[in-house]
C-alpha cells in the first residue's frame with residue numbers, strides 16, 4: 114500500500130498557486146480532506162453556505178483531474194480525525210494552506226500535539242496572503258499601525274511570486290477512510306428559506322469563475338478609481354468571495370493584474386487603485402496577526418471602556434433592515450438577499466449603528482459575519498473598528514456619515530435604493546421583493562418599505578453621538594443616549 118499525500122483543504126479551493134496541494138501530490142497519491150471541524154462549523158451561516166459552494170466546485174474539478182475521485186469529507190476536530198487517518202494509511206505528513214486566524218492556529222497547535230507521538234507532522238504553506246505576514250515591518254521591526262506606509266513598504270518589497278500549481282492529472286489515493294457523501298452535507302441548515310434566495314442571487318463559485326470574473330472586471334475597470342464608491346454602478350470587481358474562500362490567491366490575482374496593467378497602459382491607474390484595495394485586505398491581516406483580539410477588543414486601547422449600547426430596539430430594526438433610512442435599509446437588504454453589500458454602503462450602515470445608535474460595533478460585526486458570503490475575519494474586524502472609531506484611522510472621532518448626504522452623492526438617482534426597497538418607486542424590483550422571502554415568521558417587516566429619515570432624526574443622532582464621545586473623552590459622566 115502506498116501512503117497517500119494528505120492535503121487538508123480549508124480556505125484554498127484552487128489548483129493554481131496552491132503549494133499545500135502541490136506538496137501533497139508529490140508525497141503520494143492524493144487524499145484531499147475537508148473537515149467539518151469546530152472552527153468551520155462556528156463560522157457564520159452565509160459564509161458556511163458559500164464554503165459549501167466552493168467545496169462542490171473544487172470537488173467537481175478534482176474529480177476531473179483524478180478520473181472520478183473527489184474530496185473526502187470527515188467530521189470532527191483535526192486532532193481526533195487525523196491521527197487515526199495517519200495510522201490507517203501510513204501517511205506521515207499533512208499539508209495545509211495556512212489560514213492564520215487564532216481559532217485555526219489553536220486547532221493546528223492541538224493537532225501537532227496529537228501527531229507528535231506518531232512522528233507525524235503538519236506542514237503549513239503560504240498563499241492566503243500576498244506575502245509572509247512578518248515580511249512587511251517598520252524599520253524598527255514592529256508591525257505597521259497606519260495603512261499608507263504599510264502599502265508603500267509592501268509595494269517596495271513586492272508581493273511573493275505565486276507558488277506551484279497542482280498537476281493537471283492527479284493520482285488519487287484509494288486507501289483513506291470512506292468519508293461522508295458530499296450530497297448529504299449541508300453546512301448551513303440554519304439558513305432555511307434564505308438559502309434558496311442566496312442561491313438564486315449568487316455569483317458563480319469556483320476557481321474558473323474567479324478567473325472569469327477577474328477578466329470581466331478588466332474589461333470594465335477603466336472608471337474604477339472614481340466609480341468604485343457608487344453602489345448604483347457595477348464598478349467593483351466582486352472578487353472578495355473568491356479571495357475569502359481561496360478560489361484565487363491574492364498573489365496570483367496581483368500577478369495577473371500587474372501583467373494586464375503593463376499590457377494595457379490606459380488601465381494602469383485604475384488597476385493601481387484596485388491593487389491598493391487588495392493591500393487593504395493584506396493590512397487587515399497584518400493588524401489581526403499583530404492584535405489577534407481585533408474581532409473582540411478595541412484596537413485603540415483608550416476606547417476599551419467606551420460604554421457602547423448593547424442590543425436595543427434600534428439594533429433590532431437595523432438587523433431587520435427596517436431603520437427607515439433608505440441607504441441603510443437598502444444595504445442591509447442587499448446583504449440578506451445576496452450575501453454581499455457594496456463597500457460604501459457597508460460604511461454607511463456600520464456608521465449608522467455605531468454612531469447614530471451608539472451601539473456596540475461587535476453586534477454589527479457578528480451580524481455581518483453571519484450574513485456575508487465574503488466574510489473575512491480580518492477585513493470585517495478592521496473595517497468595523499475603523500468605522501466605529503476605535504480602529505486604525507487618524508481622524509475617527511468626528512467622522513459620522515450622514516446617510517442622506519451619502520445617498521445623494523453616491524446614489525444620486527436612487528437606482529440602488531429602488532433596487533432594494535419595495536415601494537421606493539412605483540414598481541417593486543424583484544430584488545426588493547426577494548428580501549421578504551428571506552424573513553423568519555417572527556419578523557414583522559412592513560411592505561412597502563417605510564421611510565423615517567427626516568433631518569431632525571439625523572441630526573439628533575449625530576449630536577447625541579458627538580456629545581457621548583466628548584463626554585467620554587473628558588471623562589465626564591456616562592454618555593447621553595436620549596432621543597435615539
Ligand SMILES: Cc1cc2nc3c(=O)[nH]c(=O)nc-3n(C[C@H](O)[C@H](O)[C@H](O)COP(=O)(O)OP(=O)(O)OC[C@H]3O[C@@H](n4cnc5c(N)ncnc54)[C@H](O)[C@@H]3O)c2cc1C
Nearest residue numbers: 349350351352353390391393394456459488489492493496
Ligand atoms: C463594516 C465593513 C465590513 C467589511 N467586511 C468585509 C468582510 O467580511 N470581507 C471582505 O472581504 N471585505 C469586507 N469589507 C471590505 C469591503 O467592503 C469588501 O471587500 C468589498 O466590498 C468587496 O467588493 P469587491 O470585491 O467588489 O471590492 P473591490 O473594490 O473590487 O476591491 C478588490 C478587493 O480588495 C479588497 N478590499 C476592498 N476594500 C477593502 C476594505 N475596505 N478592507 C479590506 N479589503 C478590502 C477585497 O478583497 C476586494 O475583493 C468590509 C467593509 C466594511 C466597511
